[in-house]
Amino acid sequence: MKLIFLISLFFLSIHSFSDARETSFWFYGGMSLPEHQTNRINSDGFLTLFDSAQTKGKFVYPEMNPGYSLGFKLGIDLSENAIFYGGFSFIKYPKSRIMLMNEANNDTLAIFGLQNTVIPIAAGIKYYLIRTFGDIYADFSLAYNFISLAIDHEKYNSKVPLSAIDTQSRIGFSVGAGIEIPIDVFIPFLEVNYSQMNYIARGANEPERIALNLMLGLRF
Secondary structure (H helix, E strand, C coil): CHHHHHHHHHHHHHHHCCCCCCEEEEEEEEEEEECCCCCCCCCCCEEECCCCCCCEEEEECCCCCCEEEEEEEEEEECCCCEEEEEEEEEEECCCEEEEEEECCCCCEEEEEEEEEEEEEEEEEEEEEEEECCCEEEEEEEEEEEEEEEEEEEEECCCCCCCCCEEEEEEEEEEEEEEEECCCCCCEEEEEEEEEEEEEECCCCCCCCCEEEEEEEEEEC
């Protein structure tokens, strides 16, 4: 409900400022290439079990595979070359198979899958640097990110102190560049951006969640 309320409030605010201004809509999808720490649990790489021996386990993570993203933006012209926009997207990464190994003897203590989903609500500015056959722009935005880490146990261990789902709200940013090809009714575009999802309010043992995003879409 909180997420729905924020999205609704966000777009109502943009709409209220859009009177007598040119508006644009963007729909896009693409690939999100995560940095290796993006799909990790909040820890320093180790976990102490709830047992009498205080067994210490270490996490073993696989290589991170690309995820996908889908999104929508609504923008209003600030000037001939600048557009202010707001939008939201849905980013999902493939489930990772993670092992918790005994630090002392390397025995397997637990195996589980970790699914990372991120929903950013963003506000930013596109600034057009070159307007020719292809309009080249720079893009900067701030985002309020809803991050969900869902755990699915493959080899269950009741002494492992992990919740089935961990949700976090963090503030991040993205910087990027793109090109639009003006056509009569709609404008296809290609954009690449660097996204830092938990730049503000990140916990002491929380890994940085970073991705490089490649997006294709249409502007109306």
